[in-house]
Amino acid sequence: ERGHGPYQPQEPGYGLYQPGYSPYDDQIPDPKSRTLAIENAKAFLLKSSTTSGLNLYDHLANMLTKILDERPTNAVDIIENISKDVKWAQFQKKMDTLRDEHEILPTFEAAEKLKALFLKANGEGDEELEEEIEETPLPNVMETAFYFEQAGIGLSKDESYHIFLALKKLISAQPIRTCRFWGKILGLEMNYIIAEVQYHEGEEEEETEEEEGTEEGGKGMGEVEDEDEKNEKEDEPPKSTYKPPPVIPKEQNGTGANKYVYFVCNEPGKPWVKLPPVTPAQIVCARKIKKFFTGRLDAPVVSFPPFPGNEANYLRAQIARISAGTHISPIGFYQFAEEEGDEEEEGGGRRDTYEENPDFQPPSVAEMVESLSTWVHHGQSILKQGRCVWFNPFQKSEEEEEEEDGEEEKGEEPDELQQEVGPPLLTPLSEDEGIQNIPAWTAQSSTNLIPQYAVAVLQSNRWPGAYAFAAGKKFDNIYFGWGHKYSPGNHAPALPPPVQAEYPSGPEITETRDPTLEEELAFKAAREEALAAAEEEEDEEDDAEDDEEEEDD
């Protein structure tokens, strides 16, 4: 506003104007029309908008204030955006209460859970502290994470630490002898964090008893059904001769594929859930399907062939396969325990147990990287049957043999299954077969620049996401991935089996073409010839027939 601007020489009041001395200072001077226009303009700007309750004057003032405060470059280019932001800011204040309530839910809840991890359990005495320090089954997750980080694998430090605390909580809740962070499996909605534990001996008896009870009940039913079949009358529609393949029992907890018990949680801080032991049928089926995990343990697995179980079982089966295929250690770390007993019972000298070798001398990192024979599997491999130790389903136990003496078996005799033999425990990795022309493992040293502190790292090519490292006497395996095996070709789901034949087809049921007229005539002519020939021979045959009748009697 010009207001009391400098007066032109020709205007009245030119010489009279001195700041502070003019008699007209307190009055609006001559450019009355201009000031009136200004006032009108200002009044217009101050007019509130009917829709939003703002007025342009305040809005422009806010905008200019913001620009002058923030001094963005090229303000003229983004002036519209600034205007929009200012308007938006107005609304934010009004909806503050709503917004706060909304944001409390996800972020703060998660923080609460994590805080719970950090609190110590109640009632810890001094004695317990001492025990913890001496022998704790808790693995040193941070140390392992450090070594893996050298190789470029791992989770963030925050997450590792949270997992550490979550494992500690798990240990204090369950009677656990050894515990290990197995890895993380990614899922669609949520991820799984998996811990591999072994219970103290004797802790698992309750569960096995219950399961044996159900198995016996199942066998009882089977016997009753057999008897019914023998009593069937011929009027009834033919019973199907379909015998489902015998159910292969799962391995005992603590051996073979069920050697370890696995606990999962979606995030550190959430409660740990125990995964059920795995059955061979589940492993066999898991080999045929390829599905993403959703992150919810009770989700159904919809696939063909139908998977017996829900996502918890599928997860357990994949964990079992990955463990069997990728758990490795430097050669010599584990050695076979000396056995006094027979090796014959175990079917050919398989050794199931191993223990740490106290005299372990670690090979150097360079050696571990160069050749794969310095590493061995300590996870027992799973046979095609789905178990680690082969089970002959047709081998009758002693009791059954006594009952069935003298009875005929119904239906066809099942073929004898070949005994399946897998690679024995502690085989070196050089025996692993690759996929097409890719070796099964890729070995790298973590750094070429500092060989003294380098770590040997192995990546599995068969299970992408499985890593193992070794540095001196320390080693570990871990898995970060989606939980699927690598297949170079595409996954082709099994086709449904062909439709079963409803009835056996034989000559009496099958239709044949009716003979045509010519064929009939030809047949008739042939028959007459035969009759004529037969009459000639009858005389000769009469003697022969008499002889035969005498023999029959």
Next chain:
Amino acid sequence: LLLLRRDYRFQRVWFWGCVQGVRGAYYIAEGLGADRAAPRSRLYSLNCVEWSLLPPATEEMVARAEQLKGRFQGDPSFEYECTEINAEDAERLLEDGKELTIKEESRLVATIEQIDRAVGIIPRGAFVKTPLGSVHENRNFEGLSLTEAKKLSSYFHFTEPVNLKNKTLLEKADLDPSTDFLDSLEHDIPAGSWTVQVEKGGTVVVLRSLLWLGLTFYHVPLTKQYGYVYFGTGEKNLDLPFML
């Protein structure tokens, strides 16, 4: 990477990711000039110290590389043999004087191009298109809110839009032409090929692609931080429809 930026006079250089081969890994970096939508220059390195420029991807390269399956070898001069071409193509190629082998470098270029085209994503509003047609970063982009960040429709593919024109007029009316000039993720086929996860109690949103396993996109809501990186074997997940 800073030295790279100086040498090649890029305005922005970033680490694109790592393609793991059987014998070694390729580290990839991308650089851009002023126009963000221009074809990007890509560089690769085996040890993150010495970088080599990759040739730009041509359609033909991409088509041929799609036929190759299996892992990368880790050696840039490795040559693949095209075993799956039928007789007609083979004759045609021989007539043109081209070889039947593809170098791993070309396969690398083609794969990166495919990944960028298929799953290179940005949050909505991060880039604006000026009326002149060039694409710039939006300096007013303050980040998506948490609710917005959980929706697939707030993310766009950073490539030429394919589906945009097919939208009904009603939908188009809602779009803001300066920010909505790209395809959103909602209509990706097959549905569900992205997983959206919120980590650390809502402080970070992570999207993972299931089509190219290993592509991870992150965004911290209400800040300008976002980005994507690829760590994987460089193979498309063709089993995706079976796995969902």
